[in-house]
Amino acid sequence: MPGLRFLFAAMAGVLGMLLTLIGFILVYLLRRKRLDRLKDKWREIHGEVIQMAIVWEPAPGDSEPMPVPVSAARTLGSPVSRQCMIGDLIKGKKALSGAAADNLVCLYNRLELDRDSAKRLMSPKWHLQAQGIHELATMEQRGYVTRLYRFTNASNEMVRKEAQAAIVQLFGFEGLRFLDVIDTSLSEWQQIQLLQLLQHTTGAPQGSLQRWLHSSNATVRMFTLRLIAEHHLPEMAPHAADRLSDSIDGVRLQAIRCLRDLGATDSCGALTRVYPEEGLAGQLAILDAIGHIGTAAQLQFLQDQLNASEDRIKLEAARALVRLGEEGLICLERFPKIDRFPWNDVFRQVTCEWRL
Amino acid sequence: MEVMSILQVISDVLAYGFWLYSIALLSSQLLLGSLAMVQMRQYMRSSSFTDYSLLAGSPHAPGISILAPAYNEGATIVENVRSLLSIHYRNLELIVVNDGSKDDSLQKLIDHYQLRKTDRLVQTGIATKKIRGIYQSANPVFHKLIVVDKENGGKADALNVGINVSGQPYIVCIDVDCIIEQDALLKMAKPFLDTQDKRVIASGGVVRIANGCEVRNGRLVKVHLPDTFLPRTQALEYFRAFLIGRMAWSRLNAMLLISGAFGAFDKEIVIACGGYNGATVGEDMELVVRMRRYMEEHRIPYKVTYIPDPLCWTEAPASYKILGRQRNRWTRGTIETLSIHRKMCFNPHYGRLGLLSFPYWLFFELLAPIVEAAGILASIFMAMFGGMNVLLFLALLGFIFSFGILFSILAILMEVLSFNQYRRSGDILRLVFTAILEPLVFHPFIVWSAIRGNIDLMRKKKGWGDMSRQGFATKKFTAGKDSRR
Numbered sequence: 001m002p003g004l005r006f007l008f009a010a011m012a013g014v015l016g017m018l019l020t021l022i023g024f025i026l027v028y029l030l031r032r033k034r035l036d037r038l039k040d041k042w043r044e045i046h047g048e049v050i051q052m053a054i055v056w057e058p059a060p061g062d063s064e065p066m067p068v069p070v071s072a073a074r075t076l077g078s079p080v081s082r083q084c085m086i087g088d089l090i091k092g093k094k095a096l097s098g099a100a101a102d103n104l105v106c107l108y109n110r111l112e113l114d115r116d117s118a119k120r121l122m123s124p125k126w127h128l129q130a131q132g133i134h135e136l137a138t139m140e141q142r143g144y145v146t147r148l149y150r151f152t153n154a155s156n157e158m159v160r161k162e163a164q165a166a167i168v169q170l171f172g173f174e175g176l177r178f179l180d181v182i183d184t185s186l187s188e189w190q191q192i193q194l195l196q197l198l199q200h201t202t203g204a205p206q207g208s209l210q211r212w213l214h215s216s217n218a219t220v221r222m223f224t225l226r227l228i229a230e231h232h233l234p235e236m237a238p239h240a241a242d243r244l245s246d247s248i249d250g251v252r253l254q255a256i257r258c259l260r261d262l263g264a265t266d267s268c269g270a271l272t273r274v275y276p277e278e279g280l281a282g283q284l285a286i287l288d289a290i291g292h293i294g295t296a297a298q299l300q301f302l303q304d305q306l307n308a309s310e311d312r313i314k315l316e317a318a319r320a321l322v323r324l325g326e327e328g329l330i331c332l333e334r335f336p337k338i339d340r341f342p343w344n345d346v347f348r349q350v351t352c353e354w355r356l
Numbered sequence: 357m358e359v360m361s362i363l364q365v366i367s368d369v370l371a372y373g374f375w376l377y378s379i380a381l382l383s384s385q386l387l388l389g390s391l392a393m394v395q396m397r398q399y400m401r402s403s404s405f406t407d408y409s410l411l412a413g414s415p416h417a418p419g420i421s422i423l424a425p426a427y428n429e430g431a432t433i434v435e436n437v438r439s440l441l442s443i444h445y446r447n448l449e450l451i452v453v454n455d456g457s458k459d460d461s462l463q464k465l466i467d468h469y470q471l472r473k474t475d476r477l478v479q480t481g482i483a484t485k486k487i488r489g490i491y492q493s494a495n496p497v498f499h500k501l502i503v504v505d506k507e508n509g510g511k512a513d514a515l516n517v518g519i520n521v522s523g524q525p526y527i528v529c530i531d532v533d534c535i536i537e538q539d540a541l542l543k544m545a546k547p548f549l550d551t552q553d554k555r556v557i558a559s560g561g562v563v564r565i566a567n568g569c570e571v572r573n574g575r576l577v578k579v580h581l582p583d584t585f586l587p588r589t590q591a592l593e594y595f596r597a598f599l600i601g602r603m604a605w606s607r608l609n610a611m612l613l614i615s616g617a618f619g620a621f622d623k624e625i626v627i628a629c630g631g632y633n634g635a636t637v638g639e640d641m642e643l644v645v646r647m648r649r650y651m652e653e654h655r656i657p658y659k660v661t662y663i664p665d666p667l668c669w670t671e672a673p674a675s676y677k678i679l680g681r682q683r684n685r686w687t688r689g690t691i692e693t694l695s696i697h698r699k700m701c702f703n704p705h706y707g708r709l710g711l712l713s714f715p716y717w718l719f720f721e722l723l724a725p726i727v728e729a730a731g732i733l734a735s736i737f738m739a740m741f742g743g744m745n746v747l748l749f750l751a752l753l754g755f756i757f758s759f760g761i762l763f764s765i766l767a768i769l770m771e772v773l774s775f776n777q778y779r780r781s782g783d784i785l786r787l788v789f790t791a792i793l794e795p796l797v798f799h800p801f802i803v804w805s806a807i808r809g810n811i812d813l814m815r816k817k818k819g820w821g822d823m824s825r826q827g828f829a830t831k832k833f834t835a836g837k838d839s840r841r
Contacts, residue, residue, distance in 0.1 A: 007751040127401035185552035348475030
């Protein structure tokens, strides 16, 4: 029967695939176990080399390069071992700073591992390119900047983002030049990553910051505002305040937070002026900001917000009053409806938070 | 003669019908398998050099509220909460909702965490049962913890209370007795931050089986394959479901289900949709479908993502009785959800949701047990009356049997190539043997439980039934019974 023959053939095919898969799994596991044992052995040797490198100090007047034990040099004949070493060095570099971190970079160069990382840049596989970029940036290989910069416009999103982060990691604020030309969005994740890379960098270029605040790319404007707040640049407060009239909600929200973080007390007037036009999120952010940077001049404004129909506005206004100190607390206590629901709950909550 | 020819016609129609259904089902499984492999490879590659730790201490990390409903968890609640408080994340609040427990869950929390009743204005965006009190700790070490005591109203109601109390833009809904990895939130938060052109409204995580694992102080210290057959089969089943099924649907941006044990959501969209639906036992699936429907109807570009890393560990039922109740409930939940949103089925207005995911769930998740059972019964009947070639029937059964095993082996392969959690020698072989036995022992029971679920729903049965668990208090977690709603 043709149907039966077909079924048996199909079953044989499936059984064949089954056995092949099971065989593949077993062989793969055996090979991985073997490789894991090798890696453990390499890691032991690499660990000793890395520990030596971390504490190494050249003798005064000594121009000899960092010594590398023969046992380590022998293990680095295999590309897998070299990749293992790169991985360990990167972990160590991320965990350390100062001379110890510099020594790891020295060791990376001494072992010519930059060639392995650079080779990955040539791979047609995007994840290898991105990994190569990541390794070169982490190990401070500024000599590769021209090649890395080419990737800042790569079609693959992961490669592009990794390259942009790499340039910033290597050159600080100078590396943010790509913000002048970028036509794709900077995701929140990327912004957080860039901010972290710049956290210990100084010398934010004010001219560039002003230019980026007027970028046609909304995410660039948002990122710039975050940068200004992160690096405490009070001289940029007036420029940040200009963004309170931005057409994009997210940019305006960021501008409000920036002014709060800058402690820009004299922008409270601007904040109260734009308040009526903002949506709920913007209004809550403004109240929060005034709670941090406001003065006695804003007490009446805050008390007026206690009459808002939205309970979250009432709560945030009450919080802001409490944050402004004793005058604010008195203002809150003297609010005529303080004994009625929901103001009584609001009052109890904010005073409880303040006590905690 | 006429009767025989009618029988023959019926037999042919049934045979061809079952053939077509089987071909469609098996083809869809192959397609899902291929998509899953592509998506897994992409994910493993992109996450290999992602530094999740940059979120851990970042002031820019979005605030997250973990919502953990609890009912009669007195035996393990203190440990569970301690485990949750140790999660690495800066802007975190943990909201434990005591859903009218009859035991001493609340008192244990109050005593251990130095809780005091506080006043807190609760947004009443979603209607819920009455809140009896909100507690926070006097000890600044536990400042992230909020405990809400409420009247009993069920899991959905407890989660809705948590949503109302939450002060953060994102919520992570979990089962309080699950073990969550310390970096879980870092990985779950990333999709919400890394997509610019679409709004990520929900992100699902993988749930793994903790039976047989070593647990110490509420943390998983060593992963082992379950020793007993039933949890081990479920581990295999979860591989198929999470590593293949959800991975593939995530690639298509057509995932309909995020596990109630571990899922992250955009709170604003959850509230806009009305929160969890207490009228269904499948509240987790129903919420995701409703959120997707909301976004489709409002034409807002969106995504539901999925993180395949093992981030959440749970206890699988170790007895057929409890397993049967669980699967019965899952079936009823699926039927209720698909029924509530039946408007979407084959409706092009809902894009992939209406044309792909919904029909797939209807025909290949919901109807599959019924078709399978009917097919076997019809075949036996036909065989008895000479209307079917017995050899053909056995060959067909054998083919489907071996294809099922193939799919399980593929899931094992994906686990080995990706996270490879089971490293004891022999674990993978045990899984392979489990895959061979599963169609003979486990699968018929699941089909039977699903059919009972259909019958119970027709009899208008509601509720979860008693779901017994042992909990993670013991050093090595083993199969057993305990109390759970």
